[in-house]
Structures are given as C-alpha cells and as structure tokens.
Amino acid sequence: MTIAVIGAGYAGLAAAVELARNGQQVEVFEASRSLGGRARAVEMDGLTVDNGQHILIGAYSETLRLMRLVGADPQRLLKRLSLHLEFPGEMRLVAPHLPAPLHSLAAILLATGLNWREKWAAIRLMRRLQYAQFRITPDVSVTTWLEQNKTPSRQRRLLWQPLCIAALNTPAEYASAQVLAHVLRDSLAASRAASDLLLPQVNLSALFPEPAAQFITQHAGVIHRGQRVTDLQRAEHGWRIDGQGPFAQVVLAVAAYHLGALVPELQLEVEHFAWEPIVTSYLAYPASVCLPQPMLGVADGTAQWLFDRGQLCGQAGLIAAVISARGRHLDLPVAELEQRIHDEVAHIVPHLPAPLRTRTITEKRATFACTPNLRRPVTQTTLPGLWLAGDYVASGYPATIEGAVRSGVNAARSILGLRGH
Structure with missing residues (x-):
C-alpha cells in the first residue's frame, strides 16, 4: 500500500525521498503550489526571492547527502565560504x-x-x-x-x-x-x-524541494500541489486523506501548530510551544550596489545580517536583511523598519542611493522558541501508522533546515524498519 506524506517542506520531502529510494510508493500532499514550506521561493516584482533568507553550514550532512541523491549538486547550488x-x-x-x-x-x-x-x-x-x-x-x-x-x-x-x-x-x-x-x-x-558557511545561490525551492519532487515522481511517486488536507481519518487498513486511500502509513510533516486541526489527539504534544518570528526585508538598489562580502553582520542594528543576493544569486543590487527572533522591530511600521535598514546599509556602502523598491516578509511563527528543557514530541505517535516529521520533533538540534531533513529521514527509516528494509 502507498505511504502518504502530508506537507512538502524540507522534512516531508526528505521523508518521501528516503522512502522512494527504498522502493516505496509515496504520495505527497502540499497545500501550496510552491514547495519548501517555511523555506520556499516567493515572487517579488518579477524577482524570485525567499520567504526568509536561510544559510546552511558544512555540518548539514543529511541535507547535503539528499541534495546529491536527487541531483541537486551542492557545489553548484551553494557558495562555500570558510x-x-x-x-x-x-x-x-x-x-x-x-x-x-x-x-x-x-x-x-x-x-x-x-x-x-x-x-x-x-x-x-x-x-x-x-x-x-x-x-x-x-x-x-x-x-x-x-x-x-x-x-x-x-x-x-x-x-x-x-x-x-x-x-x-x-x-x-x-x-x-x-x-x-x-x-x-x-x-x-x-x-x-x-x-564552513554554505550560502544558497538559488532560491530555497530550487535548492532541494523541486529536485526532490522530480526524484519522487521519477520513482513512481505522486506530488499533489495545491491540495490542502482537511480530513485525516483512521480506516480499517490504514488512513484516509480527504476520502482518498487507504494509506498504510502517514508521515505528518506539517507545521506543529497545524497538528491539532488534523489530529486533535496530537494537540497536547505542542500546545506548550512558543514561537519566534523571522523578518526578511529586501531592498532593491541599482545593479552597481554591492556589499564588501556576500554576508555581513550588523552590530547593535535593527538588521542582524545582510546578504548580497547579487553575489549569491545573480540578482545584482538586491540586499536581503534578516532579523531573527522577537524584538522591538516588530512594533515598527514597515516603512520605518525599511528606512532604518537602509541607513545601516548606508554605513557600509558609500554613496548609497535610495532603494528602487522594497518588500518585507514576516514569518510570525518561523520556528519554535528553543528554550531550556523543552519537551518535544517524538517521531512515532501513539496512533498506529502515523508519524511526525518537522524541525520541532525531538532531537538535539534547533529549528533548522538540517533539523527538518533529519526528522524526515528518521520518520522514513522508522517506517522502513517496520517493513523489513
């Protein structure tokens, strides 16, 4: 019987790829047309950017392994810097x-x-x-x-x-x-x-999710884009998803705050979580504008990190400013926030002109608050045939792309273990 994965972020697609490479038939259900979950591509005035600027590091061994497996060459797609x-x-x-x-x-x-x-x-x-x-x-x-x-x-x-x-x-x-x-x-x-710092040279959907989707379909899997799952029910021989199925096993790879809507019994697993935002402001300047380095920090500024997408993605003049976690910046009007960031860039880039256009993207619940002794759910739920994957699942890692990928791989290998692989 087919295995279902609900959610086509990095965790869900990692699970689906690991299952597909081991000969399992997989169907992936994703509410959005874009793949990647909270690390995906978005459109900005004719440019493809990301809903948040992310970086990887050389220690992301599982992410790099799966990228190679699906044909997404890390040497071509990531800029490696000491x-x-x-x-x-x-x-x-x-x-x-x-x-x-x-x-x-x-x-x-x-x-x-x-x-x-x-x-x-x-x-x-x-x-x-x-x-x-x-x-x-x-x-x-x-x-x-x-x-x-x-x-x-x-x-x-x-x-x-x-x-x-x-x-x-x-x-x-x-x-x-x-x-x-x-x-x-x-x-x-x-x-x-x-x-090493590994800075994406393509958008986050192209980095792994889209190649992963192609790999899954090449291995007889199915990707359902734009199909939001609203009903998940136990069946005699597995699970039914919006009336489809039954599916022998289901990997639930949605954001933690969506668990309760699909499976009320799982609400208790995450109701004690707090959430942290990530704000990314894109400032588009004339093509001649660039930073001294592809990535720079801002000490005691409104922005925390600046990324030159001209040096990274070929989007000349486009600067991405990232502000992680909660802070007073969340109370500022967007126009004032962008002006402050522009002023901080102006301290680094001499004779900086005004931006041609700007856009700010706020992921209000980008990650869970990684607090001491936080109780996190494990991969295997108490419900037969239902597994969890996501950066919030119990591990020693924070909410990162690598944490999400490892959770997906772990869910897949747990299922494969049941099936004798």
Whole structure:
C-alpha cells in the first residue's frame, strides 16, 4: 500500500525521498503550489526571492547527502565560504584553511575587534565545553551560561549572542544553552569543513524541494500541489486523506501548530510551544550596489545580517536583511523598519542611493522558541501508522533546515524498519 506524506517542506520531502529510494510508493500532499514550506521561493516584482533568507553550514550532512541523491549538486547550488563572521567596524573573524581544531583556534586568535582577554575567554569557554563533552547540566539559558562562565560582555555581544540568534532563532536570555552546545560541537568543534558557511545561490525551492519532487515522481511517486488536507481519518487498513486511500502509513510533516486541526489527539504534544518570528526585508538598489562580502553582520542594528543576493544569486543590487527572533522591530511600521535598514546599509556602502523598491516578509511563527528543557514530541505517535516529521520533533538540534531533513529521514527509516528494509 502507498505511504502518504502530508506537507512538502524540507522534512516531508526528505521523508518521501528516503522512502522512494527504498522502493516505496509515496504520495505527497502540499497545500501550496510552491514547495519548501517555511523555506520556499516567493515572487517579488518579477524577482524570485525567499520567504526568509536561510544559510546552511558544512555540518548539514543529511541535507547535503539528499541534495546529491536527487541531483541537486551542492557545489553548484551553494557558495562555500570558510567561517566568516564580520561586523564592519566592530569585529572580523575568519577561519583559515587549517586542519581542525587549529582552524577555530586560529580564527579566534587572529580575530580583529576582540582584545586578548576576550580571545582567551572564548578559547577557555570552548575548552570547558569539550571537557564536559558538550553537556550542560542543568540546561539553562545561554545568557545564564555565559554569566556563569564570566564571559566578557563585548565578546557576548559580538560572538556568542549573534551565533545563538542565528542558530536557535531565540534570544539568548531565553535560548537553551544545551542546544547551542550541540551546534558548537558539530560546527566549530568538528572538522574544518563542518564550520564552513554554505550560502544558497538559488532560491530555497530550487535548492532541494523541486529536485526532490522530480526524484519522487521519477520513482513512481505522486506530488499533489495545491491540495490542502482537511480530513485525516483512521480506516480499517490504514488512513484516509480527504476520502482518498487507504494509506498504510502517514508521515505528518506539517507545521506543529497545524497538528491539532488534523489530529486533535496530537494537540497536547505542542500546545506548550512558543514561537519566534523571522523578518526578511529586501531592498532593491541599482545593479552597481554591492556589499564588501556576500554576508555581513550588523552590530547593535535593527538588521542582524545582510546578504548580497547579487553575489549569491545573480540578482545584482538586491540586499536581503534578516532579523531573527522577537524584538522591538516588530512594533515598527514597515516603512520605518525599511528606512532604518537602509541607513545601516548606508554605513557600509558609500554613496548609497535610495532603494528602487522594497518588500518585507514576516514569518510570525518561523520556528519554535528553543528554550531550556523543552519537551518535544517524538517521531512515532501513539496512533498506529502515523508519524511526525518537522524541525520541532525531538532531537538535539534547533529549528533548522538540517533539523527538518533529519526528522524526515528518521520518520522514513522508522517506517522502513517496520517493513523489513
């Protein structure tokens, strides 16, 4: 019998690809015409952009594996840069091409904008984590953990807090130090390539979802676009989806806040979750405008990170500004928010003209708030034949593309295990 996947984001498509490559017949149901879920392409005045600017890192092993499997060559679709964190006028940290762990040690020691006391404090903090095998017990907020380790305030502002926001999409005063430690373990403290920045050179739907859909259809699967599932019912031999089926197994790969509408019994699994937004403002300038680097940080600004889509995607003059997690920026009128971001870009780009057009996209529930000791649901539900996939499913990772992909692969392999594969 066919296996159904509800939701064609990165988690759902990862599950479907893993099932299809193992000879299973799969049908994917997606409410939107665009694939990718909360990491998808959108149209902006004739340009294809993303509903939020995302980056990958070299440690995203499952995402890179599945990209290769479906024919989405990471070397062509991703711009690989050695770890490069730069806040113009404040700090610049670049990992040299040295074997691990010398690459991260040299990056800190050679960083500009941090004094020697701050550099040694950063090295000591990483060494303590390594000695503790990256376990923080009890789990506390990142702010509390940094205070316990007497981390200098300037180092927090320019290094740990930006990393926390970028990785967990949760302010440091609320974010889980244990989950951040997992991220540091698998990036800065792993191989040199694991900490590389992988910046998409195509839109997020073209990066993996569209090639994945093609792979699934080539393996006798079906993708139902624009088909919102409104009714999921147990049947004698599986599950029925809007009257279709029965399906032997169902992978529920929708956003966590949609679970209760489809399966009321699952509402308790996520009703305690809080949510964090991501705001992405696109400012289109004349084609001659570019940033000194494809990705730059903004210290103490309204924007947190700036991306030059001309250098990344061939969209000359288009700057994407990202603001992760909650903050006072959410109270600003859109026009004022975009003006503040323009002023911040003007501090980096001399003689910057006014933008030709702008657009701001707000994902109000982009990720769950990654707080200490958060109880997250597991892949296998208490209902026979029903599985969960999504970046919110229990793991040691925050809500990232890699977390979503791993959850989908885990759901697929659990089903394959039942079937003797």
